[in-house]
Structures are given as structure tokens and as C-alpha cells.
Amino acid sequence: MGFDQLNDRECQILRVLIDHYVSTAEPVGSRVLANRFNIGLSPATIRNTMQDLEEMGLIRQPHTSAGRIPTDEGYRTYVDNLIEPQTVPDDLAKRLREELASEHKRAVDDILAQTAHILASVTSQIGVTLAPNFDNGIISRIELVPVAERRLLVVMGIQTGLARTVLLEVAADIDEKSIEATQRALNERLVGQSVGTLRTTAPAMLKDDNRADPRLVRVFVEAAEDLIDRGSGESLHVDGTSNLFTQPEFADHQALSGVLRVIEKRTPIVNLLRNRGMGEGIIVTIGREVKLEGAEGCSIVSSTYKVGQVEGTIGILGPTRMEYAKLLAIIDYTAKLLSEQMEA
Amino acid sequence: MGFDQLNDRECQILRVLIDHYVSTAEPVGSRVLANRFNIGLSPATIRNTMQDLEEMGLIRQPHTSAGRIPTDEGYRTYVDNLIEPQTVPDDLAKRLREELASEHKRAVDDILAQTAHILASVTSQIGVTLAPNFDNGIISRIELVPVAERRLLVVMGIQTGLARTVLLEVAADIDEKSIEATQRALNERLVGQSVGTLRTTAPAMLKDDNRADPRLVRVFVEAAEDLIDRGSGESLHVDGTSNLFTQPEFADHQALSGVLRVIEKRTPIVNLLRNRGMGEGIIVTIGREVKLEGAEGCSIVSSTYKVGQVEGTIGILGPTRMEYAKLLAIIDYTAKLLSEQMEA
DNA sequence: GATTAGCACTCTCCGACCGAGAGTGCTAAT
DNA sequence: ATTAGCACTCTCGGTCGGAGAGTGCTAATC
Numbered sequence: 241m242g243f244d245q246l247n248d249r250e251c252q253i254l255r256v257l258i259d260h261y262v263s264t265a266e267p268v269g270s271r272v273l274a275n276r277f278n279i280g281l282s283p284a285t286i287r288n289t290m291q292d293l294e295e296m297g298l299i300r301q302p303h304t305s306a307g308r309i310p311t312d313e314g315y316r317t318y319v320d321n322l323i324e325p326q327t328v329p330d331d332l333a334k335r336l337r338e339e340l341a342s343e344h345k346r347a348v349d350d351i352l353a354q355t356a357h358i359l360a361s362v363t364s365q366i367g368v369t370l371a372p373n374f375d376n377g378i379i380s381r382i383e384l385v386p387v388a389e390r391r392l393l394v395v396m397g398i399q400t401g402l403a404r405t406v407l408l409e410v411a412a413d414i415d416e417k418s419i420e421a422t423q424r425a426l427n428e429r430l431v432g433q434s435v436g437t438l439r440t441t442a443p444a445m446l447k448d449d450n451r452a453d454p455r456l457v458r459v460f461v462e463a464a465e466d467l468i469d470r471g472s473g474e475s476l477h478v479d480g481t482s483n484l485f486t487q488p489e490f491a492d493h494q495a496l497s498g499v500l501r502v503i504e505k506r507t508p509i510v511n512l513l514r515n516r517g518m519g520e521g522i523i524v525t526i527g528r529e530v531k532l533e534g535a536e537g538c539s540i541v542s543s544t545y546k547v548g549q550v551e552g553t554i555g556i557l558g559p560t561r562m563e564y565a566k567l568l569a570i571i572d573y574t575a576k577l578l579s580e581q582m583e584a
Numbered sequence: 585m586g587f588d589q590l591n592d593r594e595c596q597i598l599r600v601l602i603d604h605y606v607s608t609a610e611p612v613g614s615r616v617l618a619n620r621f622n623i624g625l626s627p628a629t630i631r632n633t634m635q636d637l638e639e640m641g642l643i644r645q646p647h648t649s650a651g652r653i654p655t656d657e658g659y660r661t662y663v664d665n666l667i668e669p670q671t672v673p674d675d676l677a678k679r680l681r682e683e684l685a686s687e688h689k690r691a692v693d694d695i696l697a698q699t700a701h702i703l704a705s706v707t708s709q710i711g712v713t714l715a716p717n718f719d720n721g722i723i724s725r726i727e728l729v730p731v732a733e734r735r736l737l738v739v740m741g742i743q744t745g746l747a748r749t750v751l752l753e754v755a756a757d758i759d760e761k762s763i764e765a766t767q768r769a770l771n772e773r774l775v776g777q778s779v780g781t782l783r784t785t786a787p788a789m790l791k792d793d794n795r796a797d798p799r800l801v802r803v804f805v806e807a808a809e810d811l812i813d814r815g816s817g818e819s820l821h822v823d824g825t826s827n828l829f830t831q832p833e834f835a836d837h838q839a840l841s842g843v844l845r846v847i848e849k850r851t852p853i854v855n856l857l858r859n860r861g862m863g864e865g866i867i868v869t870i871g872r873e874v875k876l877e878g879a880e881g882c883s884i885v886s887s888t889y890k891v892g893q894v895e896g897t898i899g900i901l902g903p904t905r906m907e908y909a910k911l912l913a914i915i916d917y918t919a920k921l922l923s924e925q926m927e928a
Numbered sequence: 929g930a931t932t933a934g935c936a937c938t939c940t941c942c943g944a945c946c947g948a949g950a951g952t953g954c955t956a957a958t
Numbered sequence: 959a960t961t962a963g964c965a966c967t968c969t970c971g972g973t974c975g976g977a978g979a980g981t982g983c984t985a986a987t988c
Contacts, residue, residue, distance in 0.1 A: 285931055287982075288982095304980085305939045305940075385727045386725075389745065393749070397735070402751075405749050482845040493829060497829040614952080615950085627951095649950065649952055650951070650968075930987105936981105937983105938980090940980105941978085943974105946972090949969090950969085951966105953964105953967105955962105
């Protein structure tokens, strides 16, 4: 400890200050820190250091004569430099494993909903999960199933065994024969392609296929968006919103309603999670870094899980005053667990 | 007006009092009522009548020397006897029609989500929609679609053109042949039956069918619950929660958190809507009649929509202090609109 | 030269107090 | 039967003041 910008003592103070503030939610003064410090250092000395930290913009006082609290930047340096990786305690790991891997195979949505639920209940924050992004999936099979008069169910499977369906309405006079022909044509053209091509090259490619029924192709292409994104609202699971109530930072209505409004809109959160640098590991987004109106007081710890070629995102959303070290460990463990669970 | 229990004046006073309270959220005193009353009646007289109403338990004062507010029972008599049916104003009807019937055919879930959204935005309350209850649907077709190695998608269509799917995991060594055979057997046995029988008689019936692969039948039967209920959580759409913030009765945290907690649990609400006397028309559930812990201060106006033989529920959830007459009209209109939309 | 003790100062929080305002219930007059 | 008049009660908002917490600065100390 002690890196480029901060000397040892400053690191120490910042760290302890944040630790204490995170657990009490009260501005912390020099006196408390002096006591909490194993090494002897008087309140006055600590005050000096705190002044330095404040000038650097890492902490601030809500008002003269209150203790200090961390700023977003303070949390940032804390997360980037001052916490050491943690592992989830055995009992918690066991609980996660049991609740998640439980029972026999369930629907993906079920698992994701359950994951969000567990994350929420384990952390007392808001659990968030996002269904895998099919864009990179490789189409393994397309099936057109007539369900009833004029209703056609499109089933698209991808290599990892996931599938999505859309119910279409078609002209009444389309017969089984042309459905089968179209299905064959679709499979020939699309199997092996990535799902993303449905948006781009596929429509043109299918247009001049003379075996397929052009009307069917048209409705299929129109429905493609749904196959890829599933309305994008539906693919997000959020649980534990009511945990916000227990947190003092959301005692006032303004803050609370801001966050709930954002969550209710869904799309902003979906986009945030989708675009948060897909791939690699855990990402922590702190306070104003979360570019959502209404959620300025929040942080998000997120990671990705994999199912074959496709990836989804899970995360924990809560006030900036959160136990970052612990949550990082939990998200990491859960993401891995989820990958195993879905892969198998 | 003026029915069994209440004389004309009492009815009048109760009605005007509730109207006024609903629009202002302030306890209403005798003075205000006297002014609002077209017919001349002095505050003192009104006070006497109000005392009577209070003894009957229809209104109460929050504290001595405040005006009166309606009790749950007050609202009840108001809804049952004092409001006259209303129709939705033309512009609102137009808006509902446009936003709901818009575009081409969409997925049922989309429509329901959209409906909940519109209800919420039009009423500034919480909009709630529940997917059709498949129990009474008549199975029109069952399809087993191999999606990938060891993954089988079960598609069940019912006569109205709705469909549901479940993704199953099956043993690796099940071949196309036995899948087809099983599918044929399933269709033979189940087409024409009601979906509800999947829970009851179907399992036994299928057990000793020697054409079907017994392993497939077993997983199918296990998945039946999901086909009928779709996890029951997924079939509920709620929108407009953040509208609660604008309502003064939820200014205090206790009330707010209670309601949000209930909504988040989902199942209690699903059950409430499912069991609210399926069939016939609009039902208003007021205050403590809503048997949900945490939602004692809420009322629900709900109705059902039909898609062929199956029925779903839509509703509006808000504080007991709501514009019942208006909401009744809106729910009624929307339910009919939804039926048309889905039926077509 | 860094650390610390001491002290004056500032600011919030909380309870007490008070007056204004609103609305009631009762009684007596209409 | 209705109403005017009045004393009474209770809430709400604002002010005041003391207690407490924490600071920044200065001067003493190691």
C-alpha cells in the first residue's frame, strides 16, 4: 500500500475512513479514527491528513463540524488501490451453490430471476441479471411450428442449446408445404451463421430465395429483432428493490423515487449493462459514473457469465456506500457459478 | 339515491365529501362542504349529518378538530351505491385504442406489458396485467422440437392461437424416431382436452402408452406445470410503481415500503388477481379487503379479458383514495379493447 | 520538523414553547 | 328541524437555546 499519488498514511486513513463510513453511514471524525487505529496516532494528526485528502477531492464534509465522508473519487481510489481481493466465505458459497444449482434443469429465465433474487437477498442490495446477448450465438436450427390457424411459432436454437421463440401471425392460405419449404431454406441459409447477421446480411440473402414463400420470409425478417433482443425489456430481471428502504441514503423521497423510476424504465439499465465493456471480468461503476438520471447516488458491481459463445451480465446495484470488497467477491463467484450452471 | 341504509342527505354528504377528499387528499370540514353544496345547507347542519355518518363507520376524523375522511366502509358504500356508471371521454378512448391496438400483431407478453404501461400512465396509478390462465384452454397441438443436443422444446398451442413453450433437457440417446412417436401419442391423447387435465388425469393416461418413450413422457409431465402457469411470476406485468411517489398517502416510508414489498413478491398479487372471482365484470377491492400485508391502504379495480376460452385479468392498483368512477370506466373499456385485440 | 494538546469556533440536532388556524360539539335562538 | 354563536381541542410551523460533535489553528512538545 501506498501508491503513486498517496503516501502510506493517507492510504491508511482513507481506507479506514471508508470502511467505517460504509458500516455506519455516519460522517466519521478524527476522534473515532484515532481510536479505531491500532497504531497510535492522535486526532490532530489525523485531522491534518484528512485535510490533505479533502484537498485532493477524495473526501468531504457534509457541513463544517461534521466528520468526513468519501466522495465518488474517494471510493474510486479505494476500489482501485486499497481493497484486496476477497473470497466468499464458505457458508455463503455453499448457500449460493445450493440455491442456484438446485433442482433439475430450469428455464433460463427462471434461473436468471432466481439469481437476481439470491443476489438481492445475500447482499441486501438490488440484484440485476440480464439474459444472454444472442448476437454472437451461432444458429443451430430454425423451426417453423404451425400452432393454430394463422399462427406460426418460430423457434430459433443456438449452438449452446438455448432457444428463443416468436409467435407470428401469417396469412390464412399458407399451407404446410410452403412452410416446410421455407423452413428448409431458412435452415440452409442461416444455420452456422451468427444471430447478429439476422439484423444485417440475412434479409438481403433470403429475399431472392425462390424456394421460400416470400410472405413468410417477410414476417420472419420482421420478427428477427424480437428473436435477437426479445423486446430487451423482458430480458432484464431485477430483484430486491425494497432493500433500498433499509438504506439511510434513501430515506428521503427524492433519491428513492429517482432510482425507482430508472429501474422501472428498464431500457436504460439494459443498455448500461450491455455496453459496459462486454467481456473481461468485474466492473465497478461508482456514483456519477453511472450515467443514469436519478441514480447518481448509486454504484453498480457487475460481471459477465458465459453460455458457450454468448454472454450475459449480472450485477448488484446499491448506494455508493456499499461493501465493495465483499460484493466484488460475491459477483465474481456468482457469475462463475452461473456459467457452470448454464453451460452444463 | 337514498337507499336502504342512508337517507338522501346522508348520501349527498357522503358523496360530496368523498369526491372532495379524493381530489384534495385533505380532511374535509363542514365549512367546505357547505360552500361546495349548491343547495343551501349550513355548516352546522352538515356537522350533524357527519356525526351520524361517523357513527355508522363510514367516515372518521384523523384527530379532533380536523375534517373527516372516508373509511374503507365509506368507500365501499360509495362505490356500491353512490357512483353512476361513467364512460371514458372520447379523447382518452382514442388514446387507449391507438396505443394498444397499434402496429401489427405482437407477442402476448408485449401487449400485456404495454397494457400495464398505458393503464399506469393514463391513471397515474399502478397498472397490473396478468397473462391468460391456460387452465380452461383446449389443447390444439403439441410439438416436440429438438433444439440442440439434449435440448427439446415443447410447444403447446391452444385453440385460440396462443402458445406456450418449455425447454427441456433430455437424455442424449433419444432419437428423432421416438420423439416423433411420442409427439404423435401426445397429440392423440391430449388434443381436444383442456390444459387443466395436464395436472390431473393426463399423467396417468399417458403412463401406459406403449408407443411413447416413457422417459420423454416423464419429463413432459414434469414440465406440464410450467406450461400451465409459466412459473406464475412471469405472467404478471406491473408498471407505474413510481406513480406511488406522487401520492401523498405514500409520503411516509412505512406505507410505501409495504406496498413495494408486496409488489416485488409477485405471487401474492398473482393469486389475488387469479382468485378474484374469475368471470363477470369489474371488481373493486377496497383497503383492508385487499388481503395483502403491507397493502392495507390500497384499492384494486380489476376486470377480466377473454381470449377464446381462456381469461386473463387486468387491474389498477392505487391508494384507497382513488377516482373510482373514472377508473371503473377505464378498466372496463381497456378490458374490452384487450379482448378484441387478442381475439382478432 | 513532525506530532500533539488545547482552545475557540461553527454547525447540526433536538426539545420546548407559542401563536395561528381550522374544525368540532354543544347550546340556545330561530 | 335548522342554524348562529362560542368555547374547546388539536395540529402545524416557526423560533429559541442548549448540548454535542468536530473542526482548524496555534503553541507546546518530542
